[in-house]
Amino acid sequence: MLKFFQSAILESRFRFYLFIFAALFFSTGAAADKSISIADIEGKKYVLIDELIDVFSIEHSFDPVFQKGRLYYKSHYMVYKTGYSCTIIDNSIAGSDYPVIRWKGGVYLPLDLARILLENFYNREADVVKGKLVVKQDIQNDKKTPVKDRIPDKKEKIGFIIIDAGHGGKDPGAVGKGGVKEKTITLKLARKVEALLIKRKVNAKIKLTRTADRFIELADRAEIANRELKKDTNGIFVSIHVNASISSRISGFETYFLSQNPTNEEARKTAALENNVVILENPGSGKKKYGDVDYIEALMMTTQIQKESSFLADSVQKSLDKKITEFKSRGVHKADFFVLRGALMPAVLVEVGFITHKKELGYLKTDKYQEKLAEGIVDGIISFIAQYNELID
Ligand SMILES: [Zn+2]
Known part of the structure; x- marks a missing residue:
């Protein structure tokens, strides 16, 4: 009887040690997922x-x-x-x-x-x-x-196009003789680009950052675009502007993509002019916001997006050059435009002409010339998308 009890105790002890051993084994081993x-x-x-x-x-x-x-x-x-x-x-x-x-x-x-x-x-x-x-x-x-x-590479088809009409509301942009405002021309152009893209049956969602004379902060423009990014959808961002110069003799159209190293002094000046609007934005909020996109900026400088942006800029500038015979192509440049910062997709800024050039301003105001500019921009967008989508197939 005593023997029986002893062996029962031993057995339960054995089971106890086995349990501890197993617990130790599993806690340090494979099971602790x-x-x-x-x-x-x-x-x-x-x-x-x-x-x-x-x-x-x-x-x-x-x-x-x-x-x-x-x-x-x-x-x-x-x-x-x-x-x-x-x-x-x-x-x-x-x-x-x-x-x-x-x-x-x-x-x-x-x-x-x-x-x-x-x-x-x-x-x-x-x-x-x-x-x-x-x-x-x-x-x-x-x-x-x-x-x-x-990680899925950023190789999704272009599913949306953001058309950004520069300036708006309390920010008129550049103002030409007779009080012609850049913000009015850019909105008309943006609407024409939209209408043409629809007419040409482009297989992508088209969105304008503004459809009225409204003020939008620069960082919010990129945000409107980024909100459209989905797992399998990439997009492009095209910002439309009219240039200004202290020299009334300078004319022509040019396309920019984002870089911290401007192509030349003129590119830097154009960027400074377009970035000026930041002072109109809510005090305090602007600075914080731009500081906050540092990481995206760093990303844009070092990755594919910059290459794609330069490719898009080439495509738009080439198509504009084919359409426009009245004024000369000023080529593709790099500059630090705040509006392009933070857009997580190929992004360009088109300066369609100089509001400070008398003859060019005359053209920029007309429906007919705006139509030609819109056609050039749309041709460039379509050829970029076709090549981009083909490359990733
Ligand atoms: Zn502008």
């Missing part, structure tokens, strides 16, 4: 950022004014903005079908983006297992190829 819950919000799958940073030791900062957040882990980072479907992960653009949202006091990241984020930050496979997002911790699961390569 990290996971977070998946929320279903109006039929879409999300993860709560607060839970993500807790479980995965990720650092987070959020700017409630601009609804923009950053997530960091070692040398990795992600930048997101609520209401946006596209984010930046380690210098690449990663998109979802639906945007980052604020819901019941928390910020939620679309499940597919959370997965790309974790795979990139941890270099491990992230999977949905039993309704949770799980990152496998065992070494065998380490990625052989960098996850970065698996």
